[in-house]
Amino acid sequence: MPNGSAKNSASVKSADAAAYGVLAVISLYCAIPFLWVFIASVDSEPSQFLAWPKEWSLQNYINIFARQDGFLWIANSLIIVGSATLIVMVLGGLGGYALSRSHGWWRRPFLYTIILIRVVPPTALIVPLYKVLLTANSVVGGIVRAVMPPDLVRPTMHIFGFIDGYLGIILVLAATQLPLALWIMKTFFDTIPRDYEEAAVMDGATLMQTIRRVLIPLALPGLGAAGLFAFIIAWGDFLMPLIFLSSAELQTLPLGLFRAYMRVNQLDYGFMTALAVIYTLPAVIAFGFARRFLVQTFGGGVKG
Amino acid sequence: MHTPMVETTTGRSSPMTLTGYQRRAAWHLKLLLAPSVLLLGTFVIYPAFYSIYLSLTNEALSGPAALNPRFVGTRNYVRLFSDGGFWNSLLVTFWFVLGSAIIGQFILGLVSAVLLRRPLRFRPLINAIILMPNAVPEVVAGFMWVGMLAGGEHATLNKIVAWFGIPSQNWLVTFPLTMIIIVNTWRGIAFAMILLTSGISSISHELYEAARMDGATPRQIFFRLTLPLLMPTIFLYMLVSTVTTIALFGLVYALTRGGPGGATEIIGIYIFNQSFTAFQLGFGSAVAVVMLAISVVIGIGYVRLLKVQV
Numbered sequence: 001m002p003n004g005s006a007k008n009s010a011s012v013k014s015a016d017a018a019a020y021g022v023l024a025v026i027s028l029y030c031a032i033p034f035l036w037v038f039i040a041s042v043d044s045e046p047s048q049f050l051a052w053p054k055e056w057s058l059q060n061y062i063n064i065f066a067r068q069d070g071f072l073w074i075a076n077s078l079i080i081v082g083s084a085t086l087i088v089m090v091l092g093g094l095g096g097y098a099l100s101r102s103h104g105w106w107r108r109p110f111l112y113t114i115i116l117i118r119v120v121p122p123t124a125l126i127v128p129l130y131k132v133l134l135t136a137n138s139v140v141g142g143i144v145r146a147v148m149p150p151d152l153v154r155p156t157m158h159i160f161g162f163i164d165g166y167l168g169i170i171l172v173l174a175a176t177q178l179p180l181a182l183w184i185m186k187t188f189f190d191t192i193p194r195d196y197e198e199a200a201v202m203d204g205a206t207l208m209q210t211i212r213r214v215l216i217p218l219a220l221p222g223l224g225a226a227g228l229f230a231f232i233i234a235w236g237d238f239l240m241p242l243i244f245l246s247s248a249e250l251q252t253l254p255l256g257l258f259r260a261y262m263r264v265n266q267l268d269y270g271f272m273t274a275l276a277v278i279y280t281l282p283a284v285i286a287f288g289f290a291r292r293f294l295v296q297t298f299g300g301g302v303k304g
Numbered sequence: 305m306h307t308p309m310v311e312t313t314t315g316r317s318s319p320m321t322l323t324g325y326q327r328r329a330a331w332h333l334k335l336l337l338a339p340s341v342l343l344l345g346t347f348v349i350y351p352a353f354y355s356i357y358l359s360l361t362n363e364a365l366s367g368p369a370a371l372n373p374r375f376v377g378t379r380n381y382v383r384l385f386s387d388g389g390f391w392n393s394l395l396v397t398f399w400f401v402l403g404s405a406i407i408g409q410f411i412l413g414l415v416s417a418v419l420l421r422r423p424l425r426f427r428p429l430i431n432a433i434i435l436m437p438n439a440v441p442e443v444v445a446g447f448m449w450v451g452m453l454a455g456g457e458h459a460t461l462n463k464i465v466a467w468f469g470i471p472s473q474n475w476l477v478t479f480p481l482t483m484i485i486i487v488n489t490w491r492g493i494a495f496a497m498i499l500l501t502s503g504i505s506s507i508s509h510e511l512y513e514a515a516r517m518d519g520a521t522p523r524q525i526f527f528r529l530t531l532p533l534l535m536p537t538i539f540l541y542m543l544v545s546t547v548t549t550i551a552l553f554g555l556v557y558a559l560t561r562g563g564p565g566g567a568t569e570i571i572g573i574y575i576f577n578q579s580f581t582a583f584q585l586g587f588g589s590a591v592a593v594v595m596l597a598i599s600v601v602i603g604i605g606y607v608r609l610l611k612v613q614v
Contacts, residue, residue: 015522019419020426026416027433029490033448034436036460048451050460087343095340098333110337112607117348119603121551123572124592127579128351128358175347178340207332236441238554243580254443258558261447269451276444287439291498 037280041273048269060270064278068271069251074278077252080166080241081234084173088181088230089223091174096185096222097215101194111186117179122239129172130163130243137162158249169244173234181226184293188222189215228290235283253279352596358589365583373586380590390591392566393574397550399481400488400570405545408489410538413496417504418526420497438494446558449487450476476560480567484556491555496541503537504530536609543606547599571595 032050040046041060043053064070099107144156162168196218200210216223238254245255257279260272359380363373384390416434420427437445452460455474462472475483507530515525553572556562562569562577569577575595579588 016422016424019422019424022415023419023424023430026412026493027430030437030493031433032460033445033452033490034440036451037444037448047458048454049458049463091340091343094336098336102330102333102337104330104334113349115607116600116603117344119547119551119599119606120348120352121547121572121595121599123551123553123575124355124596124599125348125351126576127585127589127592128354129347130579131354131358131363131585132346132351171343172347175343178343179348182340207329232439236554238442238558239576242554242557254441254554257443257447261450272447276447280440280444283441284436284439287435291435 037273037276040269041277043270046270046273048267060274061278063271064274068256069248070275070278072249073251073253073256073275076250077235077254077279080169080173080252081231083166083170084177084234085227085231087170087174088177089227091178092181092185092226092230093216093219093223094211095178095182096226097189097211097219099182099186100189111183114179114182118183122176122237126239126243133162133168133172133244137165137168140165140167158247163244164246164250166250169240172240172244173237174230176237176240177230177234180229184226184229185219185222188219188225192218225290225293228286228293232283232286232290235286355589355592355596358586359593361586363585363589365580365585376586380587383587384590384594389566389569389574389578393569393571393591396481396567396569397571400485400552400556400568401546401549403482403485404488405492405549406542408485409492409496409545410541412489412493413541414500416493416497417500418530420501421504434497435494437491440491442554443558445487445491445555449483449490449559453483477564480560480564484559484568484570487559488549488552488555492545492549495545499541499544500534500537503534507533539609540606543602543609547602547606550595550599550602 036050039050039053042056042058043051044055044057044059045053046060099111140160140162141153141157144160145153148156158165160167162171192215196214197210200214205213236254238258241252241255242258245252251259253275257272257275260275261267360375360377361373362376362379416430420431424430440448453475454460455472455477456462457466457472459472461475466472511529511533512525515529520528551572552570553576556568556570557573557576560568562573571591572595575588575591578584578591
């Protein structure tokens, strides 16, 4: 059969070549925008177009921190998204455990609600959400004005305010990411046998001790996945900061980038591309870790 | 006191202490869930129902209605269904979902998933490249493509199409809807690929072996074996990607802000513009309620399809 196998391997080779051809076109489609942003960010004379630099330079990155408030934007993004992620992990872990272990009548409706919340588009909620936050903000504002000296009211509201303050946007981002985390953690705890907790309870541990010593170590992989997804989506979110943040002191990376390229007459492509690279990097790294959990988040796979 | 029958008849040795413990445990579990319920109730569930109320008022961000909003009944809905901008946004959303999620992402994702099953040398690299657009934040994606699609003969896409003899143009002005479809396709290939890859890899190898033994060509194997067995995954993909594409805002807003002249005003952008540019919160809420209804109907389909075990 030497003839047959030679013919076979030739056809495999040509099929591989065809596969490479198609994949190369798809890869170029995917990669070219990234090539432009990355190359322009290290070009000393960057432009809006993909071109090989005459001279390489890191000046664009330095400018973000030296001439602009780069540190502030990164810090704001990290504080807001980091806090939201932390809240999601804590509440998702506790709530997911409760959903996995309880037998109450409310469990089934609650889980269906969680799934339905995941299909609610954030844009459909922005108007009522704005009204809710406006009300909460005036309540907080009243309290802050009553207890704080006048010159400290504005800075305090930047932290505890619901409109144009950290607290409001953190809670909104946490609430939008929580359903997925609850679902991930519920299915995760379903796979952990109850023997561990029951043994701890038999040994006289309280609920809090059981959670801290037994359940958290067991749940770490699930918490990691839940946290990664919350981080990626909240980090990339543009709608909520656009509506709920306006002060320069609270500027985040997506707002900074968007406002920079809306200034039509003075576009600094070096600045914008370098900022885009800085903003993209954490998302891509987190996505690399989260990739293997992605399929499981859609209901534990489909049986064909 | 109100111990249910099931618990007293389980035949445990000490039912009294056990139910006492169980009741306390059930109470603890509710306590653990309480913060989540509070957060979701305040920022998701209550707003969702509140939007129905708002849609029946003339609530506004400025002007006399802002100070003294009135109940106007179904007036917003009557206006909505005779409003050209609303129908335009529904139509734009329909073409956008069809072009990017149902056709573009699906076909390119399926092609990538099938081709990347081959033991190619550069498989990990190609995989990573296809995944990148999915990981990038919305604003960065918009910013990248504004550059790619810009006018002028030095712009990147214009340089590429010049090889094929196509004249330079300002793509986001001449073909706005097609361009946002192309950009969203670019962003979503990875999601389709990941989901379809997992579907393909769950098809038994023995079936492929048997088909090859019977002398089936690769084309026959794909159309008679892979595709039919992949149908449940494809259907799941269609539902999930339709819901997420309807919900899209940031990517298109960063590219075109709905322009030129409403040509890319998908429903999310229409709501945003009506509510926060035209300041008509009541009218914006009516659009939001319609959008909510469409998404929930698809969501119920999703739950049924998955036969989610809860």
